[in-house]
Amino acid sequence: MSDSVRLDRNQIAKRVAAELQDGWLVNLGLGIPTLAVNFIPEGYDVIFHSENGIIGMGPQPADEDVDTDLMSAGKGPVTLIPGAAFVHHADSFAVARGGRLDAAILGAYQVSDNGDFANWRLPNRHVGGIGGAMDIAVGAQQVFVTMSHTDKDGTSKLVENLTYPLTTRACVTKVFTDIAVISVTPEGFVLDEVAPGFTPDDVIAATAARLIVSDSVSTIAA
């Protein structure tokens, strides 16, 4: 892996953003998912939903235009796109559970090869934060997870069975890591793309679950 360099957060965000289609309604989790907003293809009308009741979030405003009543779920100041709408919390989650989200992009601690994922509580902590994750993941048409492929100790975050507390069963459709793009299929994980300089065998070695290599495996356009 001498020539291989793991993708950085922005490169992962750019790759997942390439999945979004014109006209989609999308919810973004905190961290890398939020960065995807910076990589929407020119001319695409992608509408962003914020769980606190904003449909049609726009980019961050200038400091002097910040309004405490207009912030994202991550408490970051935002603006509105033309035609944006506000709803209350119950309706905001009706958008999610009711199947109106074309995609949700979420972070995770672990993803299993049947599409279960864990992102709300570390096993060694008494208290975790569910927030909107369980409702959003159960309702979104597609759940894209962005995360590093392994933790700091090199342990795979892609697993056969979760060891972290479950957020939602069988919901993840695709995983975007710093070394690969992997689909979750009825047969399990399928390796679609590798980061520049990585081989499928490198990704297999870094994954603690069976990984089927796609016939058309390609290199991520980083």
Added chain:
Amino acid sequence: MKQKKVETIEDALDRISDGDTVLVGGFGFSGIPEKLIDGVCERGLRDLTIVNNSSGAQKLGVAKLLHNGCVGKVICSFPWGRESKIFTDLYEAGKVDLEIVPQGILAERMRAAGAGLGGILSPSGVGTEIAEGKSTHEIDGVEYLIEAALPGDIALVKATKVDPRGNLIYRLASQNMNPVMAMAAKYTIVEADEEVALGDLDPEHIMTAGVFVDRYYVTGRYKPDGWDGAWS
């Protein structure tokens, strides 16, 4: 006409008692009824069950109630945050109980209470820790958790505009859980930035109908506690 307006915070809060379940609006810095919360702290109320999205940031909202020893239990979706350790400290010391609920189900359990329903069938959290001890029900091959309605004794709601019938308007994203909380409590107390005359609100634009509001207090618009950025 029913007299819903009160002139003091004390009068606004005269129906709250120790041990009540209190629904408190607000998300982030927005839509938090800070003046009513201050009033609860000053009353020295104890053993309240507080329902909010989170356990509070910094010393705002629920965190302020926790700091003042008013809280016996928190029902929320997000009980920890980088900005506030007070909940975690009290919880780990066994001084406050927690019921963690997915955010959308928290709102929907309150909407059910406000609509006179006993509960809802929820797809969120099936198979997870939060399903432990809950009954399930299957419809068309899909498994749901039976989640009880979540009524409040009291709701503390923040609105932007109120009229003498208690009709409410909320600016930008400040409504968050306030409208469902107003519906879900036996007694709903509102603090509003501004009062307008009867007939000044366009009936087509009213966001919470006054039938869900029992009492209101006019605070004037104020900057959220702990916010040091731009504000107008």
